[in-house]
Amino acid sequence: MSFMDKLKNKFKKTDTEGVSEKYKTGMEKTRNSFSSKINDLIAKYRKVDEDFFEELEEALISADVGVMTVMDLIDELKLEVKRRNIKDTKEVRDVISEKLVEIYYGDDNESIEKLELNENQLSIILVVGVNGAGKTTSIGKLAHNLKQEGKHVILAAGDTFRAGAIEQLEVWGERAGVEVVKQREGSDPAAVIFDGIKAAKSRKADVLICDTAGRLQNKVNLMNELAKVRRVIEREVPGAPHEVLLVLDATTGQNALSQAKTFSEAANVSGIVLTKLDGTAKGGIVLAIRHELQIPVKFVGLGEGMEDLQEFDAHAFVYGLFADMLETSEDEE
């Protein structure tokens, strides 16, 4: 079975199991037209030549995969094509997707996307990101997911800066049916989170999710504040935070790499939540982030509903990138 078939099968399987219902609707457009599109591209370029590669390059760039990553990928592809003496575009498609998945996974196994939480004691999740990425909303959805799994969840309203942020988290708390620990707007976020930890300990909660204010990564003071929050968590609960999730807007371009890097330096990010993937943006930059910084995507946001946070499926993701790429190619004809 060729690689693309495997990928397709994998995708079909998830469909029928109904696990990724949202994935399906989120990427329906691309999925339906996939087989015809790939044939079109293959038909258009019988030969694997410079034009073919150029179009491929542009298509990947249009998915925000990133210039450097794309250049490397194209170079590798060219080499591979030469090595295997591939002349037919039909054969090259397997190589393309192979390489894309390879970029994502590197040498790691494929189980890196799971949330790493303690089984029988308190786990702490710290949620960070720039302004407007969707932190509070993602926390609401995550709380709901964990509650559904039967976990006792508490939220800490650590965004004490933005107007209305605490109220926003409270609404999500109500919807998900979980308690929210808060202080007044303008108070010290580290203190709120300290309170949250105390509450979580005394109520024997399974998971504490800490919200933080959005901050641009080049604001030194704010990044220092985040490092302090992390230190407070480390001090209060050994081994915590168990996850530090960077919330990333899928529409973000190359700056996402800088975000991932700087937030990691301040708070040691363990995973990414890729939000707003239900639009036309493809969030291809996570390939570069995974490739360069070894930070995996753990969840994707596919809508505004409570159920719209899904575990990341790299195969489906790469499939989506690839399918869309073919669509773009066709548009240009």
Add this chain to the structure above:
Amino acid sequence: MAFEGLADRLQHTIKKITGKGKVSEQDVKEMTREVRLALLEADVNFKVVKDLIKRIKERSIGQEVMESLTPGQQVIKVVKEELTALMGGEQSKIAVADRSPTVIMMVGLQGAGKTTTTGKLANLLRKKYNRSPLLVACDIYRPAAINQLETLGKQLDMPVFSMGTDVSPIEIATKAIEKAKAEHQDYVIIDTAGRLHVDQNLMDELQEIKANVKPDEIFLVVDAMTGQDAVNVAESFNDQLDISGVVLTKLDGDTRGGAALSIKAVTGKPIKFAGMGEKLDQLEVFHPERMASRILGMGDVLTLIEKAQANVDEKQAKELEEKMRTMSFTFDDFLEQMGQVKKMGPLEDLLTMMPGANKVKGLKNVQIDEKQLSHVEAIVQSMTKQERQDPSIMNANRKKRIAKGSGTSVSQVNRLLKQFDEMKKMMKQMTNMQKGKKGKGFKFPFM
């Protein structure tokens, strides 16, 4: 170099051809390739890049460049002209309706910064144009969005109109205008919910609001960090609503902001304002030509000059120059000067605006700790008048007292004294030589 700025990249390439007597077609090709990569890395949409490169190539290979005496300079000129032409001229005027109130609608994706920008725009309208805006909370979907706008209204001491989350945004907007008329508010700013451009139901809702309130301005609020998708977003919103302008937010981040070029190219609509920070007065007029020259690494000199002019009293500056010449520069003057620098805004901003600053090693990505500045200030303020006038009277006891008074240490005081001394020497050298060669690195004590 993933984090290398667009400016660096172009400068590096341009350096290769500057000084060359003649530019070959191959040179131009090589350079446009670099320009292309740099633009793509800056998130300019690939289709926009393609057109731009084509034009640059055509002009560069033509007579204009190849037969000129300074081909390198010419190419830079061509690139800059093309970028500037693409960005368009400055347009920051806000519509004024013939009959009050003027209605402004804010639209955009989730998390772009609509609500914050609504507050900032209201503040600007009041401060700069002496208007009295009414803010309207039409985001009935996102939890606590109304609350957020109400809090901003309180901070600004401005009225906010809301009807809760159970009334349709169309009705809220319509009622708000009636209210503004009745209460003589001359501007109405409608904050709408964030939505995806492919969400047809919600896009229809915006069209309906538009049809009902007939806004004089529709601002599309876009995150400056947006990648390739910026064209899709801008195109959809523009097609469906015929927007009148764009507000680019989060430009105070370290993004290269190529989205600005993309949006302008696909919509043809002007980018009017730029969000430069989280505070409510940090909405600035967007200067397209300056953005273009910033992209080229020529520094945002104009902004710098403008800022300096606005904040530095010319008479004071003359006096200072006189003092520098006569060596009577004291700590009092120093304090005053620092105050003026601070008034111009964050030092990091000033540095990035300085031409060539991004080329100086160590200056690049420099993060000036504003706290350091206040330490320096505290030290000077803890000095007696006599000490400020004549630092040579300083002794151990005085230093100890100053350190205590300013909450710093004696070594910090010592360091400042030494730096001040060096600075004075530098000044002397500079004024003596006028167009002097570079000394051993002039440094402000707080850097």
